[in-house]
Amino acid sequence: MTTSLIILGAVILLMAMSIRIIQQQRVAVVERLGKFQRLMHPGLNLFIPFMDRVRVYHDLRIQQANVPPQTVITRDNVQVLIDTIVFYQVVGPEQATYGIFDYVMGVRNITTATMRQIIGNLELDETLSGRERISAEIRTALDEATEKWGVRIERVEVIDIKPPLDIQEAMDKQMKAERYRRATILEAEAAKQDMILRAEGDKTSKILRAEGERASAELQALGEARAISDVAEAEKRRIQLLIEAGLDDRVLTYQSFEALEKIAMGPANKIFIPTTAVETLGSIGAIGDMLKASGTGKA
DSSP, X not given: OHHHHHHHHHHHHHHHHTEEEEXXXXXXXXXXXXXXXXXXXXXXXXOXXXXXXXEEEEEOSOEEEEEEEEEEEOTTSOEEEEEEEEXXXXXXXXXXXXXXXXXHHHHHHHHHHHHHHXXXXXXXXXXXXXXXXXXXXXXXXXHHHHGGGTEEEEEEEEEEEEOOHHHHHHHHHXXXXXXXHHHHHHHHHHHHHHHHHHHHHHHHHHHHHHHHHHHHHHXXXXXXXXXXXXXXXXXXXXHHHHHHTTOOHHHHHHHHHHHHHHHHTSTTOOOOOOGGGHHHHTTHHHHHHHHHHHTOSOO
């Protein structure tokens, strides 16, 4: 009975040792008698105890490797401190296990060496403004090396670039001076624009005033012309009515001289008859004869 229990316990233990459960996004490298045998993927896997062993577990998720800050020298002999981070992913677990001893350390070392080479060909201003270029060149160098390691570089980020303190202070002063210069230029441009707008406003105002005066004069002239036309039309109508009433030119002339006679009756009135009226005066006798014939005139 005891022997049976021992055998049953050994069988259960052997079965338990023969089963491996791998979590999602992980993979196990299995060796059999010291030689690579296979990969165990997520889920339930069978395992031969005492013959197989798991060499290493790899995480297939994207991971990051923080590269320690490095002091590098630019082409114009300025020391800068650069902080970099690398994002990578294991895509070949077998190559990552047997292709390099420590792929994380390899990624950091290649990043440092490549960074020194790149920064050595750049001046300080190019280094400060060339983060994307530096990141792209580091990633290219890492891709060439890590392809054999079963590691894929996803992204390289230059987090910070710090120049020496004295250089940074000089840059701050230069930046403040540049900002002051830009502010002065903007103020001058604003004043210039204000003067231009004022001049354009005055010009527009004068043009509008002149146009208004011109329009007013045109309207006044048009009104006067219409008034003269109306007076002429009324006089024409009055004459037409007199003609229609049977009054000819001689009667109208006689009536005009009667009006002159009434005006001249005043003691201080003097009447000057133009020479052009002589011919009209010659017809007075005929007018008088006509009035006698009608019984209403004077000799």
